[in-house]
Amino acid sequence: EASEQAAVDQALLELDGTPNKSALGANAILAVSLAVARAAADDAGLPLYAYLGGVGGRLLPVPLVNVINGGAHADNGIDFQEFMLVPAGADSFGNAIRMAVEVFHALKETLREKKLGTGLGDEGGFAPALGSNTAALDFLMQAIERAGYRPGDDIALALDIAASEFAQDNGRYRLRREGVTIDSDELISRYEAIVDRYPVVSIEDGLGEDDWAGWAILTRRLGGRVQLVGDDLFVTNPAVIQQGIAKGLANAVLVKVNQVGTLTETLDAIELAKRAGYGTVISHRSGETEDTFVADLAVAVNAGQIKTGSVARSERTAKYNQLLRIEEELGHAASWPGRSLYSRTAR
Numbered sequence: 001e002a003s004e005q006a007a008v009d010q011a012l013l014e015l016d017g018t019p020n021k022s023a024l025g026a027n028a029i030l031a032v033s034l035a036v037a038r039a040a041a042d043d044a045g046l047p048l049y050a051y052l053g054g055v056g057g058r059l060l061p062v063p064l065v066n067v068i069n070g071g072a073h074a075d076n077g078i079d080f081q082e083f084m085l086v087p088a089g090a091d092s093f094g095n096a097i098r099m100a101v102e103v104f105h106a107l108k109e110t111l112r113e114k115k116l117g118t119g120l121g122d123e124g125g126f127a128p129a130l131g132s133n134t135a136a137l138d139f140l141m142q143a144i145e146r147a148g149y150r151p152g153d154d155i156a157l158a159l160d161i162a163a164s165e166f167a168q169d170n171g172r173y174r175l176r177r178e179g180v181t182i183d184s185d186e187l188i189s190r191y192e193a194i195v196d197r198y199p200v201v202s203i204e205d206g207l208g209e210d211d212w213a214g215w216a217i218l219t220r221r222l223g224g225r226v227q228l229v230g231d232d233l234f235v236t237n238p239a240v241i242q243q244g245i246a247k248g249l250a251n252a253v254l255v256k257v258n259q260v261g262t263l264t265e266t267l268d269a270i271e272l273a274k275r276a277g278y279g280t281v282i283s284h285r286s287g288e289t290e291d292t293f294v295a296d297l298a299v300a301v302n303a304g305q306i307k308t309g310s311v312a313r314s315e316r317t318a319k320y321n322q323l324l325r326i327e328e329e330l331g332h333a334a335s336w337p338g339r340s341l342y343s344r345t346a347r
Contacts, residue, residue: 002040009033009264026261033262034293048293049326053300059335060093060327061282061298061306062086063320064158064202065100067107067143068128068136069121071162077129079175082160083136084307085144086201088339089154093327097320099147099155101311107143122286124310132177137198152199156342159194160204160307163187164232167208184214188221195226201342204229204254204281215249227252227279227342236260238269245276252279254307257294270301279341284308288315292322299326304337 002008012032016024041051049057065085070078085103090096108118111128121127130136137157144151151157166174174181182190184207194200203222207214209232219228231254234241238260241253253273257266273280282298284307298306306323309316327334 002036006264008036009262021261027258029261030258037263049296049299057300058330058333059302061303062088062337062341063096064307066123066125066310067104069123069125071165077177078133079166079177080133080159081162084158086156086158088156092336093323102147103143104311106146110143120312124313124316156199156201158202161206163205164208184211188218202227205231209233219248219250223251229254229281236269238272241269241272254281254283256283281305281307290315290318292318295319295322304341
């Protein structure tokens with residue numbers, strides 16, 4: 001029965017029979033799990049977000065819009081993987097996307113004027129060869145102002161460091177652009193300097209996934225000032241999330257449905273994070289399709305945030321377009337978190 005999502009997902013897990021879904025594969029299991037949810041929504045005559053979230057599912061998410069790619073997503077020497085716009089100062093999702101698009105094009109013109117490349121990285125953001133990680137932030141500040149907005153007030157910034165990509169076995173971190181190797185304490189100090197200088201409200205994967213001692217220090221030092229998101233740290237695994245919460249690591253969880261493999265486990269991870277007071281960010285993957293399930297999921301669970309790439313490339317914009325349709329369908333019933341979303345303190 002399609003309406004019995006938890007039972008279907010449990011049957012899939014039992015059929016696989018392995019702790020890491022290696023027999024059937026997480027992607028294959030997920031495809032069935034999500035198809036069941038869609039079939040149940042269709043049978044109930046409801047939009048997917050309404051079926052999953054009920055009458056309470058009406059919060060449109062603030063988009064974290066990737067506009068400069070680095071790290072493993074671009075061959076340009078920048079260590080940090082994603083530099084994102086956070087248009088939390090908008091009064092609706094539709095206006096937030098409009099603002100992000102305007103800044104995206106302002107950034108393109110700014111890069112062109114500086115004779116820098118405007119080719120796109122894996123997630124649709126620009127991938128220019130810049131002199132430093134902070135140079136990317138400087139360009140974002142210029143582009144926001146060029147588009148007529150106020151950095152911090154209208155549009156804030158977010159980073160996905162993806163520190164596991166440059167973490168070393170000895171608990172140190174190799175910054176290729178600068179040619180230096182530093183420890184987690186020095187890396188945290190650099191983040192503090194960035195937060196002091198720029199309107200950064202969210203930092204994802206600031207340290208390596210195995211550097212739990214460093215994560216505890218990072219959370220103590222910066223968790224009261226910015227959102228600290230665990231992606232590689234938690235891998236959308238409820239058991240790992242529970243361990244991280246107990247140790248006081250991070251204050252938000254990135255949610256990727258195909259990391260954990262079933263819709264039921266994804267909902268469990270979200271519920272666990274929310275009960276602990278952690279933020280939730282629904283996310284796409286670097287390799288994506290035009291499927292829009294994550295857009296409906298973000299609204300259904302009132303996540304408040306979505307990370308689904310840039311405002312270029314159809315596999316990224318498909319999610320934004322679906323959210324625009326949902327906002328239009330909800331009308332006055334739609335809710336928008338805005339700036340209040342980033343007033344959380346450390347957990």
